Amino acid sequence: MNTKKSEELYQRASGFMPGGVNSPVRACKNVGKTPLFIERAEGDKIIDADGNEYIDYVCSWGPNILGHGKKEIIQAVKNSCDNGLTFGACHRGEIALAEIIQRNIPSMEMLRLVNSGTEAVMSAVRAARGYTGRDKIVKFEGCYHGHSDGLLVRAGSGLLTGAIPDSAGVPKGYTENTLLAVYNNEQSVEDLFEKYGNEIAAVIVEPCAANMGVVPPKKGFLEFLRKITEQHGTILIFDEVITGFRLSLGGAQKYYGVTPDMTTLGKIVGGGMPLAVYGGKREIMECVAPLGSVYQAGTLSGNPAAVSAGIAALGILESATELYEQLDEKGAKLEKTLAESGFNVNRVGSLLTVFFTERSVTDYDTAKTSDTNKYAKFYSYLLENGVYTAPSQFEAMFISSAHSDEDIEYTCQVIKQYRI
Numbered sequence: 128m129n130t131k132k133s134e135e136l137y138q139r140a141s142g143f144m145p146g147g148v149n150s151p152v153r154a155c156k157n158v159g160k161t162p163l164f165i166e167r168a169e170g171d172k173i174i175d176a177d178g179n180e181y182i183d184y185v186c187s188w189g190p191n192i193l194g195h196g197k198k199e200i201i202q203a204v205k206n207s208c209d210n211g212l213t214f215g216a217c218h219r220g221e222i223a224l225a226e227i228i229q230r231n232i233p234s235m236e237m238l239r240l241v242n243s244g245t246e247a248v249m250s251a252v253r254a255a256r257g258y259t260g261r262d263k264i265v266k267f268e269g270c271y272h273g274h275s276d277g278l279l280v281r282a283g284s285g286l287l288t289g290a291i292p293d294s295a296g297v298p299k300g301y302t303e304n305t306l307l308a309v310y311n312n313e314q315s316v317e318d319l320f321e322k323y324g325n326e327i328a329a330v331i332v333e334p335c336a337a338n339m340g341v342v343p344p345k346k347g348f349l350e351f352l353r354k355i356t357e358q359h360g361t362i363l364i365f366d367e368v369i370t371g372f373r374l375s376l377g378g379a380q381k382y383y384g385v386t387p388d389m390t391t392l393g394k395i396v397g398g399g400m401p402l403a404v405y406g407g408k409r410e411i412m413e414c415v416a417p418l419g420s421v422y423q424a425g426t427l428s429g430n431p432a433a434v435s436a437g438i439a440a441l442g443i444l445e446s447a448t449e450l451y452e453q454l455d456e457k458g459a460k461l462e463k464t465l466a467e468s469g470f471n472v473n474r475v476g477s478l479l480t481v482f483f484t485e486r487s488v489t490d491y492d493t494a495k496t497s498d499t500n501k502y503a504k505f506y507s508y509l510l511e512n513g514v515y516t517a518p519s520q521f522e523a524m525f526i527s528s529a530h531s532d533e534d535i536e537y538t539c540q541v542i543k544q545y546r547i
């Protein structure tokens with residue numbers, strides 16, 4: 128592939144943004160490449176600055192479940208913009224979007240629109256702490272919940288003590304109330320509740336992990352979390368920024384049949400525009416200003432253009448009843464080809480990850496046994512063959528309704544020719 132123009136643009140961008148990017152993973156450092164600069168995208172294709180075309184399995188990290196440039200979404204945003212970009216005031220679109228969300232995720236009895244998944248999670252955790260009056264939270268190694276200080280953590284001297292910052296610039300005091308457990312390991316959660324019990328405000332979990340690569344919850348794990356949090360008066364938060372409207376119209380909580388107290392949403396819910404949501408039980412959300420004493424605010428929260436994209440996208444998903452079955456079939460076809468070609472693959476619906484390890488990947492420790500150099504080699508091979516996947520072993524491949532049977536079949540042929 129000739130990527131000369133992208134390389135030139137990357138050099139210029141590097142003079143303005145750290146690493147030339149506005150989000151670290153885009154720098155492609157994990158796969159030893161420099162980023163492509165995308166000019167435009169249509170359906171399941173993206174086209175870079177040099178005119179190279181790729182089948183896109185990143186889908187902007189999840190939002191584009193309907194593919195790129197969906198006409199109805201674009202038109203909805205244009206129509207909204209014709210009426211003005213932002214009012215900093217209430218508008219009817221906020222109600223319409225809230226109704227669609229609540230219709231499909233009834234556990235979100237009351238909700239608040241914000242601008243990013245990070246903001247949604249940060250606000251949900253604050254509301255859980257404000258409602259319970261407790262300080263500690265539990266998260267799981269390998270799960271990512273955005274970059275708010277208290278959630279950028281790694282295990283300290285052990286899992287039974289407060290976590291330590293996993294980023295410079297985060298004071299130790301910001302993470303000492305964050306406790307780390309092991310995904311799919313009930314004992315690690317029981318140990319924390321035994322030691323801290325009624326001090327724990329919330330347990331936050333990706334109900335199907337996708338930030339250590341795709342790692343599904345083992346049978347009974349989510350039900351266990353639901354039970355132990357109820358026993359201790361702890362808020363169970365499902366971070367559905369990826370899984371919301373991805374695994375089903377009701378997200379992972381419908382897919383797995385476990386209902387949390389609070390949910391965060393992002394990506395798909397904004398139809399490709401900057402919009403995210405947090406919400407849950409009415410009694411919890413009524414603690415949020417201006418009703419209650421938990422403060423949270425945002426200049427562009429509920430932005431009309433972003434809201435119009437979310438309404439359009441969710442409206443299409445609600446009417447496309449076969450969509451989730453079709454996404455699952457496409458995922459299954461890729462998974463079958465990968466498995467038959469000797470790859471180690473985890474898949475849930477239209478989310479999948481290829482791991483370069485012999486181990487069965489069920490948590491962060493097993494995910495980390497994957498050979499990231501082998502992943503990088505596979506990434507480059509796919510890219511050279513016009514298949515664009517996540518430039519990191521610890522992300523997911525995303526499939527959209529725009530991925531044609533021909534493009535899925537082409538991808539399978541490319542996979543079959545690869546020698547691990």
Ligand code: KE4
Binds near residue numbers: 272
């Ligand atoms: P944002 O602040 O990036 O909108 O959302 C943070 C977030 C929260 N929760 C989950 C489960 C998430 O996956 C994310 C963000 N996901 C990453 C990809 N794994 C976004 C891509 C990036 O950081 O550039």
